[in-house]
Amino acid sequence: MSMPPLPPIPEVDLTTFLLAGSAAHGERPAFLDGRTGRAVRYAELAPAVDRVAAGLAARGFGKGDVLAVLAPNGPEWPLALLGALRAGGVVTGVNPLWTTGEIAAQLADSGARFVLTVPPFLDRARQAAGDAQIVLAGGEAAGTVPFAALLVETAPRPPVAISPADIALLPYSSGTTGPPKGVRLTHRNIVANVLQGMTGAAPTPRDVVLAVLPYFHVAGSFSGIFLALRGGATAVTQLRFDLEECLALVQEHRATILPVAPPIVLALARHPVVDRYDLSSLELVVSGSAPLSAAVQQECADRLGRRVVQAYGMTESSTLIAMGGRDPAVPHAAGSVGEPVPGTEIRLVDPHTGAEAAEIGELWVRGPQVMAGYLHNPAATAEMLDGEGWLRTGDLVSLSRTGEIVVLDRVKDLIKVSGFQVAPAELEAVLMTHPAVADAAVLGRLDPERGEVPVAFVVPRGELDPDAVLAFVAERVAGYKRIAEVRIVDAIPRSPAGKIVRRVLRDTIAAPA
Template identity: 50%
Template sequence: MIHTSPLPDIELPRSELSEFVLADAETRGEHPALVDGTTGRVIDYATLRGLVDRVARALAGAGLRAGDVVAVYAPNTVLYPVACYAASRAGATVTTVNALYTPGELIGQLADSGASLLVTISHFLPALASVDLPAGLREVLVLDQAPGYRSLLDLPADPDQPLPTVDPAEDIALLPYSSGTTGTAKGVRLTHSNLTAAIAQMVSAMPIGPEHRVLAVLPFSHVYGFATMMGMGLRAGATIVVLPRFDLEQFLRTIAEQRITVALIAPPIALALAKHPLVDQYDLSSLWRVLSAASPLDPDISALVHRRIGVPVVQAYGMTESSSGCHVPPGETVPPAGSVGVLLPQTECRLVSTATGADVGVGEVGELVVRGPQVMKGYLNRPEETAATLDAEGWLRTGDIGRVDADGWFYIVDRVKELIKYKGYQVAPAELEAVLVGHPQIADAAVVGVPGADGEEVPKAFVVRQPGADGLDDRQVMDFVAERVAPYKKVRAVEFIQTVPRSIAGKILRRELRDAATA
């Protein structure tokens, strides 16, 4: 059975990404577009549009060509959208890099994406000096200032510099990296049409406009932050208040001082809002809407937040491969507890039995398979993995188990995929296993997600010691991994075992390990 959206169809854009997002920027003039939540710096809409146009021409004049890849490796700043939209306007593809990545992880993404230009901040430069950058990378630019490096905003620009014409349906605007349903991170090819469709769908379904002030604390490097905060927020004319990272006290103070009306969060922030004593010290009365996404939110936590701050916490659902959104709570509705909302306009969904492959009915559980204009073009240079995820008719396997009720509300109840969702971030067990077996005293290893002390899923390693390595302890194992991966990927628990259970084909039997860990 194919489920369709109860929301009316919209006119789908057919334009370059930045042109669509900033189409009304000139008429909005001095209305604040971006506010630095730490310094108070303001960039209004007219200035933002001017910066994007000037930097795009500067990049083109500096040799950036249509189809080149620009990597942006930075925390949230008010200049992050300038870098991304200017590169897009110049016909390039943007690959966003998690600001928590180690230099080694950064190098891997730069090489895989074929990036020719890296935009970063001065604070990250010392770490880059310790590694060899890929041969194809022509230059490193900074968003601020650093001796020996050119600043993005200081590049000379010729106002008559021509810019390329973009084919929205074919040209790749964004190349975020996702582990998909299985395996290690892959470049997700999102066209201009994919992203503008996703943004237009969300703008039509969610009542956000110039009167709203949206708090952007989740990373712009994640498709949720890129498409929803940067994309939907700016297209709708809202003011985006930017924070570089999540710190609870700063988060609460910014809501109070900046009179934030919409907070886009992930479940760990909801947990803090529900339980931390600091919350009672701040005036959060300006909040009108709190939207949680990136991983499932416990309905009980949502209810606790609502009771405490008087604002309903609603959930949305999507994935990198769908340019962020598939399901949202429409308008000002408050969905049933645990629901992630309804399908976005022009989005279809089936629920498929993982046992038989047949569609299941209303109220039954199955894997969500979605189709719509926001669904990716495919993975970069991975035709087999693309074919396993996206079929010839455009149906995208999500790897998530869900159900739909008789009123069209969707719920996420489990995951098919082996990925671990730690505080909204994707952690691929295979990547951690590869790090673990690189330890000279580890013979074999497997990683699964288990409930942590706060109920959040955490990565746990099951480790087989090499003969004679009895002195290897759990702290040494965790430290070894922590030195080689981003903080959110760290192993949080270790158990030593005699052998890793595997199938005849050699596949790790993760369910056995997970069941044993939670028994």
């Protein structure tokens, strides 16, 4: 299946592409710290980026060097990113929730020469950085370069030849299935993906985007930096996610677009605190990074009285593969992730035989947004990309009659019950409709008679009777899909992007509790 062609992709670097015309937006904020009110205005954005680039270059940062950013969302993040790219470098975002050992592994694997961080993370940055130079935002400390010093650099920015084929970003995959891998994304990959994203839910100069998704993750930087800048919108950053603060920021700044992960959609649909805030400015809630059930999506839309759509992508596709549109006049089926973005080809492939699948199959994707490959890992690259440029997503999907993609589950997570395939996401969606269930995850457990059986890990909301939950699910699914056991837990382990980290639960599931 091939979608309409993408408009011509300009042969420019990402910074030039994003800042084109930025000065025309004048004194409106490009980035605004929601907690402190610190702002970077469009008129000062390009000069500030040039000063950061010059400041980095004056301290030895050059073509192909890697800047790691270990910091929460804030105006310094995009300035550092764009400045490093303008200096000919590469940027890798680091998860602030990681341990010192995990941070050190990413810095070593990426070859980071500079690390941007903030005072609360400085000790871990020092321990993990090795020989890398530390740039400190929001303070000063011995042995570090103040980020403020970069912003007042007077040396001219040295000319650097940047090719669209050069690597721009080096995000690390979530690691839910093993050690994280560096994903090599070129300037052209990301420019193309931004153009693709602008066709569906394009921000405009009148929009305020609430940047609550972490910038180190591709979904956060794509929605809260790249799309916002290209559309001339204002991005209001949140230091770390807190539901009530998020709602207060929507109310205070009259946010119009809210990109989130499914757990936040669930909170918007059900948490009582939502009713205390004026969310009337919101026009669009976009859920991505992990599956969202049709029931919760519709529940949120009904409560807010606003359009709630899903976006679908992966780090290896620069972010976006498909998404629902912004136009309320265009129908969007709850539970679907929308149509493939322009310029994207898709195939459905039987994961067992490799043959083309007619109705349900693993989604394969080809387009200009597909990565250049993994860093230092040609074997993993060959597993993900075939010789013709098709990216194996690992997701089992179906297509609606209107061509929208419905993500059923991860191929590797399917549970084989008496020869039948059971998708955990389907059972999780059923569980989430139970009024006493706050969160849920389903995994397979080995069974001597049926091969595997589904086991549910459930976070209760108030009193919860496991037997009643078993009966609730049994009434709503075929016999072979019935859950064999409910285990009560305090929390479902999730990545910062909202994905269930199933490997944490698998360690506890070898035998009945």
